[in-house]
Amino acid sequence: MRIFYHLIVFYITIQLVWSLFREKKFWKQASLVLVLVLFLLRLFLIE
């Protein structure tokens, strides 16, 4: 089960990084990284 969870979190993380570089407005990019940091923590720290 854990691998599926990791894959889902990884997929969303990649989407967020992709959107970060496609977004043109700085403040939208800044809002996006606030979500990204939570996904990175989930990706690397989940037991």
Next chain:
Amino acid sequence: MKTKHLMPGLLLLGLTLAVGFFSGREFLSMRRNDEIFPGSGLTARKRLSDYFPSLKDTAGDTEVFIFDGAAKGGNLLILGGTHPNEPAGFMTAILLAETIRAARGKAVIVPWANASGFTHSDPQEGSPQRFFLETPTGRRWFRLGSRVTNPVHQWPDPTIYVNPMGQKLAGIDARNLNRAYPGKAAGNLTEKVAFAIMDLIRKERIELGIDLHESAPEYPVINAIVFHENASELAAIAQMELQAEGFELRLEASPPNLRGLSHREWGDAAGIKAILLETPNASHGRLKGRPTVSLIVDGKDKYYERASRLGRLFVPYGPEGIPLKLRVARHLAGVQAILDSLRELEPDKAIELANFPSPAEVQAKGIGVFLHPAQK
């Protein structure tokens, strides 16, 4: 993709990774266990999994310190850290593990009873992850955990928790060690820890168990000795001794219909004299201001002071607060008075602990002077 958007993106990504790295490191540091440096009186150092092997390599396994005296006497269990957000409980157990030597009988000390609870803190409380005490050679840090088992180790909570004795409780109590007795061998992690403690009680032939707690100043069961009917006489004599020493403690009989608690199930299931001690802790109460290290150690809070003036508290609470050293001194005086009562009531079961830190000295000099120096 234009490079114009690439640079802020890269900058923000770098910032995100830095925030993730530092907050992740802080988060993971809660999983590192504190150290205890027992004195020369230690005769055996075990783990809870030595009594109940199914706990091995789980977050529920924890250290057990045994002090066995040369002379025959009774066997005592001291439990700290049942609720890891109640620092006077586990600090008293740590202090005893680092100082005592058993002259007669046996003392078994479990300072972090709910080890999993020490690996996280209560959500939305903003509690510090650690607090420190000054020792003669420097500052020593101690983790402050949550009241309940880490949800990473036991998840999800049921809507209604039915504990091993059939009592219906709120879902979160599925992770509360002091609702899980006498435990279940095939239960959830918290029930397994409770089961292991019951196994320890049987295998070490414990006769007297003391569970060290704290409660919020607005909670009615406070500055109290909660006793199982097996220990009623013991508790009554201890209370008189404590009053003579200037410690006001009330007696609370363990309610027979409130199941799953140590002071009920240790007595019912293992037949031992079961006692729970409570001191007042402002840092986990509902009326507190900002939770800080100072609030934990010095115990001063202007909102509690105000609540006290309005007559809303069950303990006196002045501008001097209720510092940790006073709360630990109260627990030490409680343990000492209970052991004195046992010696009076059952001389053949007496337990004598040498190098027992004097409550008056702890109150005057602080806890740190009695602790092992901080590791460099």
